[in-house]
Amino acid sequence: MPSLKSLRTRINSVKSTRKITQAMKMVAAAKLRRAQTQAEQARPYAERMERMLASLGASVAGSPDAPKLLVGTGAERTHLLVVVTSERGLCGPFNTNVGRFARNRARALEAEGKVVKIITVGRKGATYLRRDLGSRFVGEISFAGKKKIGFEDAAEIAARITAMLDEGGFDVCGLIYNRFRSVISQTPVEQRLIPAPLPEAAAGGAGGALYEFEPAEEEILARLLPQNLAIQIYRALLDSQAGFFGSQMTAMDNATRNAGQMINKLTLNYNRTRQANITKELIEIISGAEAV
Amino acid sequence: MATFQLELVSPEKLLLSRPVEMVVIPAAEGEMGVLPGHAPMIVALRGGVISVREGGQEKERLFVAGGFAEVGPERVTILADEATPVAELSRAEADSRIAAAEQEYLAAAAESPEKREAAMNRLLAMRAMREAAQAG
CATH class of the missing domain: 4.10.860 (DNA Excision Repair, Uvrb; Chain A)
Structure with a gap:
């Protein structure tokens, strides 16, 4: 039977753990709110960009010298997967889910005889995937120490991907990240970046007017596409960020609850032991008195 | 006077969305004044100042570092890479x-x-x- 002292220390240690997880939960909740507003504010730009791209892309996609960013290289041999994860842990199954999704995807592609290259964004994904797929890594990007993810960060990743495409580093590019459904639910998804999937429905509808272009269509498209790539990545980063805080909040909430249960159990144990000790002492005294 | 809807968005947020009478945008091939009922156009922007006019006066000046604008008869959408009010x-x-x-x-x-x-x-x-x- 554990001594009273050791039980007391354990209760205290679990209590301080609970304090920490409770504080982390609060912090995650506050950060979640901020991340959500940031994601919200990025939406109008992405939507307008999509609309503009729809009216532009439809007219250019058919021509043979359409930009690579839009139509890809024509081949489908080398796949580049950009895997977005978080910088930190303590967030439940958040990173494992993306990691597993990415690994399955990579395996499936390789089974089809394709070449897979991986860029990881965020420290956790890199450590998770390195063991199995380390040889496919072509880049690791980390925002460790950054307070807020800005658009420049996304633009930088986009520039890197574009440079790789120009060198013929890959044919198809997909972005794997946790889509934020709600605070308690995030699902890993793959979004295709290159060749860009064109939002077609809008083109024929209300926006079907004929646009004039200044400068020429191709030139605008050449500037619009990298920007579009960056905004897609930015959106994914923000989604993943909000999902991370949501996941962390849930995880910390569970941890706090578990710690509470543990404390109850230990306290019960402690009181029982204390009572048993007292009873034992009483018996000893009584039997001593009887013997006299 | 007739107005049209002006929207100015940067990747970080929606900066402006309201009806205005005229806007001057720094298009890649020269400044361009847009009034209501303009023919549909998509233009690239260079770095410069967007000037918003209402009631015959310049109401607001914003600097953009480049981007795109979609011009339509009833709506102008400006996608700026980066936008700041000139005063700031x-x-x-x-x-x-x-x-x-x-x-x-x-x-x-x-x-x-x-x-x-x-x-x-x-x-x-x-x-x-x-x-x-x-x-x-």
Whole structure:
């Protein structure tokens, strides 16, 4: 039977753990709110960009010298997967889910005889995937120490991907990240970046007017596409960020609850032991008195 | 006077969305004044100042570092890479960014013409920013 002292220390240690997880939960909740507003504010730009791209892309996609960013290289041999994860842990199954999704995807592609290259964004994904797929890594990007993810960060990743495409580093590019459904639910998804999937429905509808272009269509498209790539990545980063805080909040909430249960159990144990000790002492005294 | 809906968005947020009478945008091939009922157009922007006019007067001036604009008869959407009200620009910041852009341009000069041109555009945008900061 554990001594009273050791039980007391354990209760205290679990209590301080609970304090920490409770504080982390609060912090995650506050950060979640901020991340959500940031994601919200990025939406109008992405939507307008999509609309503009729809009216532009439809007219250019058919021509043979359409930009690579839009139509890809024509081949489908080398796949580049950009895997977005978080910088930190303590967030439940958040990173494992993306990691597993990415690994399955990579395996499936390789089974089809394709070449897979991986860029990881965020420290956790890199450590998770390195063991199995380390040889496919072509880049690791980390925002460790950054307070807020800005658009420049996304633009930088986009520039890197574009440079790789120009060198013929890959044919198809997909972005794997946790889509934020709600605070308690995030699902890993793959979004295709290159060749860009064109939002077609809008083109024929209300926006079907004929646009004039200044400068020429191709030139605008050449500037619009990298920007579009960056905004897609930015959106994914923000989604993943909000999902991370949501996941962390849930995880910390569970941890706090578990710690509470543990404390109850230990306290019960402690009181029982204390009572048993007292009873034992009483018996000893009584039997001593009887013997006299 | 007739108005149209003006929307100004940057990747970080929606900056402006309201009916205005006229807007002057720094299109890549020269300034362009847009009134209601303009023919549909998509234009690229260079670095410069967007000026919003209401009631025959200039109501607002915003600096953009480049981007795109979609012009329609009833709506103008400006997708700015970066937008700041002119009053909030600072010369010191503009100067330091010009210096950075110059460095970048020199570095890019040896590379492909596209890169050089992109760096050149950035440098010009930053110079426009200093001008705007001085004038504002």
